[in-house]
Amino acid sequence: MAQVRLPDGxxxxxxxxxxxxxxxxxxxxxxxxxxxxxxxxxxxxxxxxAVSGEVAVKIITAKNEEGLEIIRxxxxxxxxxxxxxxxxxxxxVYGPTVRDGFYYDIDLGEAxxxxxxxxxxAKMVEIIKADKPFARIELGRQEALGxxxxxxxxxxxxxxxxxxxxxxxxxxxxxxxxxxxxVPSTGKIDHKAVKIMSVAGAYWHGDASKQMLQRVYxxxxxxxxxxxxxxxxxxxxxxxxxxxxxxxxxxxSFHKEGPGFAFLHPKGMVIWNEVIDYWRSVHxxxxxxEIKTPIILDQGLWKKSGHWDNYKENMYFTTVDxxxxxxxxxxxxGGLLVYKANKHSYREFPIxxxxxxxxxxYESSGQLHGLVRVRQFTQDDAHIFCKPDQIExxxxxxxxxxxxxxxxxxxxxxxIELSTMPEKRxxxxxxxxxxxxxxxxxxxxxxxxxxxxxxxxxxxGPKIDFHIEDCLQRSWQLGTIQLDFSMPxxxxxxxxxxxxxxxxxxxxxxxxxxxxxxxxxxxxxHFGGNMPLWLAPEQMRVLPISDKTADYAxxxxxxxxxxxxxxxxxxxxxxxxxxxxxxxxxxxxxMLVAGPQEAENGTxxxxxxxxxxxKTVKIDELIAIAKxxxxxxxxxxxx
RNA sequence: GCCAAAGUAGCUCAACGGUAGAGCACUGGUUUUGUAAACCAGCGGUUGUGGGUUCGAUUCCCACCUUUGGCCCCA
Numbered sequence: 001m002a003q004v005r006l007p008d009g010x011x012x013x014x015x016x017x018x019x020x021x022x023x024x025x026x027x028x029x030x031x032x033x034x035x036x037x038x039x040x041x042x043x044x045x046x047x048x049x050a051v052s053g054e055v056a057v058k059i060i061t062a063k064n065e066e067g068l069e070i071i072r073x074x075x076x077x078x079x080x081x082x083x084x085x086x087x088x089x090x091x092x093v094y095g096p097t098v099r100d101g102f103y104y105d106i107d108l109g110e111a112x113x114x115x116x117x118x119x120x121x122a123k124m125v126e127i128i129k130a131d132k133p134f135a136r137i138e139l140g141r142q143e144a145l146g147x148x149x150x151x152x153x154x155x156x157x158x159x160x161x162x163x164x165x166x167x168x169x170x171x172x173x174x175x176x177x178x179x180x181x182x183v184p185s186t187g188k189i190d191h192k193a194v195k196i197m198s199v200a201g202a203y204w205h206g207d208a209s210k211q212m213l214q215r216v217y218x219x220x221x222x223x224x225x226x227x228x229x230x231x232x233x234x235x236x237x238x239x240x241x242x243x244x245x246x247x248x249x250x251x252x253s254f255h256k257e258g259p260g261f262a263f264l265h266p267k268g269m270v271i272w273n274e275v276i277d278y279w280r281s282v283h284x285x286x287x288x289x290e291i292k293t294p295i296i297l298d299q300g301l302w303k304k305s306g307h308w309d310n311y312k313e314n315m316y317f318t319t320v321d322x323x324x325x326x327x328x329x330x331x332x333x334g335g336l337l338v339y340k341a342n343k344h345s346y347r348e349f350p351i352x353x354x355x356x357x358x359x360x361x362y363e364s365s366g367q368l369h370g371l372v373r374v375r376q377f378t379q380d381d382a383h384i385f386c387k388p389d390q391i392e393x394x395x396x397x398x399x400x401x402x403x404x405x406x407x408x409x410x411x412x413x414x415x416i417e418l419s420t421m422p423e424k425r426x427x428x429x430x431x432x433x434x435x436x437x438x439x440x441x442x443x444x445x446x447x448x449x450x451x452x453x454x455x456x457x458x459x460x461g462p463k464i465d466f467h468i469e470d471c472l473q474r475s476w477q478l479g480t481i482q483l484d485f486s487m488p489x490x491x492x493x494x495x496x497x498x499x500x501x502x503x504x505x506x507x508x509x510x511x512x513x514x515x516x517x518x519x520x521x522x523x524x525x526h527f528g529g530n531m532p533l534w535l536a537p538e539q540m541r542v543l544p545i546s547d548k549t550a551d552y553a554x555x556x557x558x559x560x561x562x563x564x565x566x567x568x569x570x571x572x573x574x575x576x577x578x579x580x581x582x583x584x585x586x587x588x589x590x591m592l593v594a595g596p597q598e599a600e601n602g603t604x605x606x607x608x609x610x611x612x613x614x615k616t617v618k619i620d621e622l623i624a625i626a627k628x629x630x631x632x633x634x635x636x637x638x639x
Numbered sequence: 640g641c642c643a644a645a646g647u648a649g650c651u652c653a654a655c656g657g658u659a660g661a662g663c664a665c666u667g668g669u670u671u672u673g674u675a676a677a678c679c680a681g682c683g684g685u686u687g688u689g690g691g692u693u694c695g696a697u698u699c700c701c702a703c704c705u706u707u708g709g710c711c712c713c714a
Contacts, residue, residue, distance in 0.1 A: 103709095111643060200709030201642025208711050212642050215709070243707095247650075256687080256705045314713090359714090364640040365705090367712065377714065465714095477714055515714040546671040574676075581675040595673055607674060614674065 005056045016052035020045060021184070024059045034061045036183045037070045044070070046136055046181040062222035069097050074134065074183045075124075075194055075220040076102040081174035082123035083108075083216065086116070092176060093153040093204065093213055099473065100230060101219035105202055107153065112214050117196040120216075124194060131187030132171040136180060139166055148177060153204075192224040195231075242470075242524040243370040249529055249537070249587060251520075252371065260368045260375030262517050267537035270566065271520055274535050276356065278408065278633070279380055279513065286401050288352040288382060293334025295358055299324040304490060305333045306426045310459040314361045331357035332484075332509055335383040336491045344495040349505070350386035350394055356516070357381045371521030372476055378516040384508040385493070391506055395442035395464075395481060398510050402466060402479050405512050409523060410532075410635050414468040414478070416448055419456035426460055427486035435483040436462040458509075460484045466512075470525050478514040478522070483507075529587045530609060533637060534630045541588045542569040542604070543579040545595035552599035556592060556619055563623045584609060589637055590626070608637045615639075 002014050004023055012026055020038035024031050024047070038045050039058040044066065051057060060067045076095040079102075084090050087108055095104035106112070112120075139147060141158065144166040148154035154177050158166055161179075169178045171186055183189060195218065202215040221227040238244065246252045251268035254261070264272060283290070296318065302308045307315065307329065316327040328334065335353055344351070360376045367373055386394050406414065418439055421432045439462055443450050450464070457463055466479035484507040494502040513519040523535070533539055540560060544553035553569050560567040570579045576593060583591045592604040593614065606622060607614040617625070625639045 113643075198708060199643070202710045203641075206711065208641070212710080214642075217709085254706085259705065361713080363713075364711090366640060366642095366710080368706090373713075379714065480714070511714070513714090518714060543674085545673055548671065573670080573672090575670090575672050576674055577672090578676040579674085584675055591674080593674060597673085605674075612674080 002052045003054045004051065005054070007056075007058050014051075017050045018052075019047060020049050020051065020057060020059070021047040023051065023057050027059065031059055031061070034063075035059045036061060036067050036188050037181045039066070044181050046134070047184045048136070049181075068220075068222060070181060070183060071189060071222070072097040072102040072218075072220045073178075074186070075189060075218060076104050077134075077169065077171060077174070077176055077178070077182070078124050078127050078186055078189065078194075079120065079196070079216065079218050080104050080106075080176060081127055081171065082120050083112070084174065085123055086119060087112075091151065091153060094157065095176075098217075101197065101217060103215050103217045105204075105213045105215050107211065107213050112199050112216060114199065120196050121194070125191045127171070128186045128189050128191040128194075130172070131185050133185040134182040135170045136182075137168045137170065137175075139168065140164060141166060144168070144177070189220065190223050193221040193227040195219050195227060240525050240528040241370075242372070242521040245524050245529040246371070246521075248585075249524075251524070251537070254370075259365065260363060260373075262371055262374055262376070268520070270537040271523070271531065271535050272516065275513070275516065275519065275523075278534075279405070282401065282405060283354050283382075286352070286397065288354040290354045290356075291335065291338050292355060293328075293331060293338065293357065295328055295360075296325045297328060297334065299326050301333050301337075302326045305336075305487060306459060306490065307333070310424050310426070314363070316360050316362060327360045328357070329359050329361045331355050331359065331379060331381045332383060332487060332507075333491075335381075336487060336493065336507075339383075339385060339493055340491065344385070344505075346387060346495055346497050346503075349495065350384050350390050352382060352384045354380070354382040371524075372470070372518045374515070374517050377518065379511045380513045380516060381509070381511050384510070385488075385495075385505045386508070387495075387497075387503075388506055391438045391483065391508070392442050392445065394508055395439060395483075396446060398481050398508070398512075399442065399446050399448070399464075402512050406466075406468075406478075408633050409526070411468055411526065414466050415475075416443065416450040417453045417456075417465045417467065418443065418450050419453040419458075419463045419465060421462065422455050422457050422459060424459050425457070426490070431485045432457075432462065435485055439464050439481070439483055458482050458484075460486045461509075468522065470522055476518060476522060478519060479512045480510065480514065482509040484509055531587070531589075532629075532633065532635045533589050533626060534633050536587070536589045537566065538568060538586060538588045539566045539626065539630075540590040540592055541567065541583050541586075542592045542594055543576060543583065544569070544571060545576050545593065547571075547573070549594050549596060549599050553594045556594055556604060559619055560623065563627070565623070565626060580607060590622070592622070610637075 002016050002018060004012050004014055014023060014026060024035040035047055037060040038047055039060060040049060040051055041056050062068060062071060080092050080095055083106060091107040093105035093107060141164055144158050145155060157177055167178060167180055168175055169180055169182055197217045197219055199214055199216045201212045204210040204213055219230060221230060249267060250265050252265055253263045311329055315329050318325050335355060356378055358378050363375050384394050420436055461482050461484040463480050463482040465477050467475045467477050469475050488504050488507050493505055495505050497503045542553045542556050544550050550571055557567060557569045580591055587609060589609050591607040593607060594604055598604050603616050603618050604622060605614045605616050
């Protein structure tokens with residue numbers, strides 16, 4: 001007899017060899033109907049898997065996240081079969097699940113286009129309706145290799161797979177090498193909850209020197225309602241896209257005369273400047289000095305710093321008076337020269353030099369993306385020079401600064417990565433080891449969770465990166481803390497220590513918002529353009545009911561301007577409803593309706609962005625409230 | 640950079656071998672308006688750029704530029 005322990009702790013008995021499906025039936029016929037896979041002792045298996053002895057079993061349904069993943073994986077196979085039936089010459093490569101869906105990499109001479117999606121979907125519906133069972137076949141390594149003979153991709157997959165037993169899954173005549181598990185039959189998928197989303201190129205094994213494959217993306221959900229909800233979420237996310245909002249709100253633009261170079265408009269500059277003002281105040285508090293270094297510097301400097309050898313392909317160059325210059329891609333060499341301008345004592349340490357440095361990095365055209373991936377950007381950079389025994393406390397100080405800055409913008413969700421020694425690098429292995437250990441120690445001291453990103457450090461040192469997600473759930477790096485023992489040595493930086501000898505300082509490179517351009521893009525998406533009052537390009541707009549109260553509107557406007565509010569008046573001949581709609585479209589924080597009633601009492605009727613109600617307040621009262629919200633960096637407008 | 644798609648008025652989109660059209664915005668007029676868009680009229684385009692095919696190209700073909708979705712890379 002098998003003793004089966006269920007997730008809630010109950011034990012049920014079943015004859016040895018009972019399948020997971022059988023267990024589900026024993027629990028209840030309803031569960032058996034919706035079961036799509038199982039988990040035996042923590043391992044996901046097909047419903048047809050037999051159990052015996054003492055085991056823990058969990059039944060997976062479409063309601064579980066695991067269930068959805070299995071559905072998506074099975075959908076990948078169904079899509080693969082559909083594609084192969086349309087293009088028999090298609091060679092399948094690899095088809096995993098991803099967040100919200102799945103993809104399949106396919107090698108096919110002919111290009112698959114969005115016009116083909118309907119055809120693929122129709123074929124998939126046909127396969128689903130045929131309710132073909134998924135059958136698992138297990139083979140030894142040699143037999144498996146024999147079974148896929150002729151397919152370079154599948155042979156490669158087998159060579160990369162671990163273990164001696166490899167499995168194949170068949171649905172009817174279609175067969176694919178696959179770890180599984182799968183739904184019991186294609187009919188378990190709701191054909192109304194599946195959709196082909198896009199097709200794009202992808203290198204085999206992500207290697208640019210390898211063949212370009214076609215990657216077809218699909219999504220699958222438990223039912224039609226969830227699919228619709230997902231598609232709705234995507235549409236909503238697109239409305240928050242900073243490129244869309246940037247145009248709509250007149251914040252910035254791009255032009256073909258400078259691809260990858262953002263042009264900031266007056267309203268965009270308001271956000272930019274507010275961010276910087278706040279940034280400066282926090283840096284003053286954390287005892288940073290600020291410097292500014294040139295954008296164009298002699299090429300020799302970049303050879304000395306190692307950028308020439310390690311970063312040249314991302315740099316811009318220019319020649320004037322027969323002298324070769326580089327446009328800076330990083331601020332550190334300039335910062336080093338500032339350090340070298342004076343002699344330093346250990347008593348000054350740590351020296352924290354911040355710089356809002358404008359850098360240029362050549363990025364190949366395919367990777368440009370609005371404000372978040374550009375060729376020219378301003379880093380909120382800083383270089384900290386300190387003694388080795390100050391490293392940990394300095395790193396901790398930066399982490400605290402990161403947390404303070406992010407929370408002011410309402411960013412609570414970010415993840416941290418620790419990147420280690422890359423292939424292209426300067427400095428000895430011992431130095432890398434010490435530096436990496438120091439970063440790790442600081443993170444652990446702060447009790448922060450982080451993941452290791454092997455081989456992804458900067459060429460001069462390991463780094464801690466802070467990532468947040470945009471509205472389309474793409475992850476973007478913001479802050480970075482990089483430890484560098486090499487650059488100070490190369491530039492022969494010294495300080496006089498207590499014992500009156502000259503020693504080499506340690507250098508910490510760090511950026512918190514990362515790129516101000518990227519940060520602005522993420523801010524726009526984060527707030528959906530509805531900026532908190534302190535960041536809003538237009539904090540308030542006075543809306544006179546008609547020309548009759550135009551004079552009163554001007555009085556209010558002047559008072560607000562005098563109080564330092566960013567404010568305009570809408571004196572167009574529109575009706576008040578139209579003015580309100582327009583102001584909402586422009587994402588103005590407070591809409592101040594001014595009619596005869598208000599004029600008589602010295603008040604305005606305040607309508608808040610996003611709200612249908614309004615409140616009547618005295619002008620001075622409004623100013624006091626707004627000033628309070630701005631000073632507190634309040635995220636909400638309500639009062 | 641690679642694979643694919645797209646580029647039409649300031650913006651969002653139609654038309655798809657035969658004189659390029661709408662809404663919003665803008666300008667003028669009517670309306671003097673009370674909380675998410677009053678009405679009328681007008682202005683606005685060498686259809687991304689350059690070649691080619693054709694009697695004729697926005698439409699078909701080629702190249703380039705830019706953008707979009709991915710891949711690789713990265714702040």
